[in-house]
Amino acid sequence: MSKINVEGSEISIIAIDNRDYISLTDMVRNIENGSALIEKWLRNKNTIEFLGIWEEMYNTNFNSPEFEGIKNEAGFNRFILSVKQWVEKTNSIGIVARAGRYGGTYAHKDIAFEFASWVSPYFKLYLIKEFERLKEEEQKKLGWDIKRNLAKINYRIHTDAIKNKLVPDKLSKEKINFIYASEADILNVSLFGITAKEWRDENPDLKGNIRDYADISQLVCLSNLENLNAVFINEGMSQSERLEKLNSIAIEQMKILSESESIKKLK
Structure with missing residues (x-):
């Protein structure tokens, strides 16, 4: 595990199958009700489309039919989706939920940068800068x-x-x-x-x-x-x-x- 400091926030980075995954949980830790932002972002239709495209590019076991059903539901007021539900339904590898001491929601760097942009373009730029320095x-x-x-x-x-x-x-x-x-x-x-x-x-x-x-x-x-x-x-x-x-x-x-x-x- 590696850590970087972005504008006062210590953000963990782990390796999964030789790919870098950045903690979304750490990104929003200093924001009030920050954990709710992750699920709010995940329910966004544009987010769902982005995640689906990424998974189809890099994940041969991605459940595309299940993804299409989720995408069709996205945007409705009744639509609810957690990280755990997304992973279980689609066999996603781009986002993972970890338990334990270093637990939280981690996302592949491509997805993590997209989330950071949604939270704050300013934060995203500094995140990329510190990640590249690491x-x-x-x-x-x-x-x-x-x-x-x-x-x-x-x-x-x-x-x-x-x-x-x-x-x-x-x-x-x-x-x-x-x-x-x-x-x-x-x-x-x-x-x-x-x-x-x-x-x-x-x-x-x-x-x-x-x-x-x-x-x-x-x-x-x-x-x-x-x-x-x-x-x-x-x-x-x-x-x-x-x-x-x-x-x-x-x-x-x-x-x-x-x-x-x-x-x-x-x-």
């Missing part, structure tokens, strides 16, 4: 998660290559860790021009390590260098040869990445 943040987080997981995979490839090719048998744990650290520093020196210890000595007040303060371009390049170093290790290339080659590659890649429009957008 989606942008989710995309950024997704991109970061993908990059982080890719870095983990590349790190495993790199450390396995070290283990299989550079770590002799029956070494102490301390010496094995030294080999891993020295290999990590090959990448640090190739890209940043400095070892991890030198960076810590120069930045005693900063927490973490040099890679925690790298920018997007440097992290992408570092991920590439880990892969390449694993290949060079498996090929039997010496540490000095690898350092020189990786540094040359890092220089070329950083030139390209610094001019990349995609990287600029991530930044």
